[in-house]
Amino acid sequence: PAFDAAITHDARAxxxxxxxxxxxxxxxxxxQLAALAELGRVTLGIEMRAMASVxxxxxxxxxxxxxxxxxxxxxxRLELIPPLAPAQALERHDGLxxxxxxxxxLDRLGIRPGxxxxxGDAEFEVRAVIAKEPDRVATALSFGPRLMVAxxxxxxxxxxxxxxxxxxxxxxxxxxxxxxxxxxxxxxxRFPEAAWQVRDA
Numbered sequence: 367p368a369f370d371a372a373i374t375h376d377a378r379a380x381x382x383x384x385x386x387x388x389x390x391x392x393x394x395x396x397x398q399l400a401a402l403a404e405l406g407r408v409t410l411g412i413e414m415r416a417m418a419s420v421x422x423x424x425x426x427x428x429x430x431x432x433x434x435x436x437x438x439x440x441x442x443r444l445e446l447i448p449p450l451a452p453a454q455a456l457e458r459h460d461g462l463x464x465x466x467x468x469x470x471x472l473d474r475l476g477i478r479p480g481x482x483x484x485x486g487d488a489e490f491e492v493r494a495v496i497a498k499e500p501d502r503v504a505t506a507l508s509f510g511p512r513l514m515v516a517x518x519x520x521x522x523x524x525x526x527x528x529x530x531x532x533x534x535x536x537x538x539x540x541x542x543x544x545x546x547x548x549x550x551x552x553x554x555x556r557f558p559e560a561a562w563q564v565r566d567a
Contacts, residue, residue: 412517419475429485
């Protein structure tokens, strides 16, 4: 029925795919990532809390830092103001990584798109405001406004250290003909000791 299809579509958009896998402290191993790729399209991310600051730490704010890859988002659309493609907004340009942020973060820091902020050891140029983040509800708890950067930029912050509370995520858009239950059972059978938690739409 059309109603069921609409509910499923909305659930997939809120989750970021058909399956959402997340684990703390370390990323999935190469063999696990290869197995995920066999199931369909995959986007990998990193989420953590961090402090963002402007100029000699005069203005500071706790943020929910999210690193995404070039495939993100699999489902739904990241709406930005101005309307940039995510890859364009987050790419490294002239040696400086880009970032996008919720408007309330820019208000707290007293900056606007085109200006810079610092997270750890890395400096970012804010290139757009997040108008809609399709999978925002998939984050269990939120302790601050969203700041989104390229996943490849996260190591440059120096915040990935032993003991840091980091969530590594993998969202999967299953290939046609592969059901959610079948995919979950396959992963459980191949990786019974995996540290990840699996959610589905």
